[in-house]
Amino acid sequence: MRNKTDQIIEAAMNVFMKKGFLQATTQEIAREADVAEVTLYRKFSTKQNLFETVIKKVLENQFQTKILKFAEEDTDSFFLKVLDNRLEILSKNQKMIKMLLSESLVGNLSEELNFPSFIFNGLKKGVQLHFDRQNIKADAGLFAQHIGGILLSNVLFIKDVPYNELDPQKKEELLRYHLNSLKANL
Secondary structure: OOOHHHHHHHHHHHHHHHHHHHHOOHHHHHHHHOOOHHHHHHHHOOHHHHHHHHHHHHHHHHHHHHHHHHOOOOHHHHHHHHHHHHHHHHHHOHHHHHHHHHHHHOOOOOHHHOHHHHHHHHHHHHHHHHHHHHOOOOOHHHHHHHHHHHHHHHHHOOOOOOHHHOOHHHHHHHHHHHHHHHHOOO
16 A cells, blocks of 8 residues: 555645646645545645645656666767657646646746756756767757757647657657757757
């Protein structure tokens, strides 16, 4: 059986995705987690602390670790893997991503957890690491902005078929298109 902390985090994620930070209540989260509200407060002290714990866990698990592993690859493979990984995650979690963007824009997240900044800084760090390993003299920040724009457009603009539901050939075509636009700046 899962421990109470994991139950609360999972329930909070579900409630925050449905309602956002301001409309979600600790009572709803406790009910969803099947724990007493006092247990929720004992473990997290405030709704803000719970929200930030949930967001930090999601961001670290989904966005930070993989890009550093991809940095070892040749440049084409690096960009293709970063784009594929991020587009897959974003398209599978569109509701959560839109909630994170919204909460970041209205100031409900600390600067450390500001979603656009978190994504940009993670991309920049990974791109810089890759460029250093490949001895490429290019502006990692510019490439992080370019990749961020690709990712953001796939979240905000309605697609007939989300990336994660495309057939492998269509994914490859889209990835190659974006790769070519990135390589044009090298």
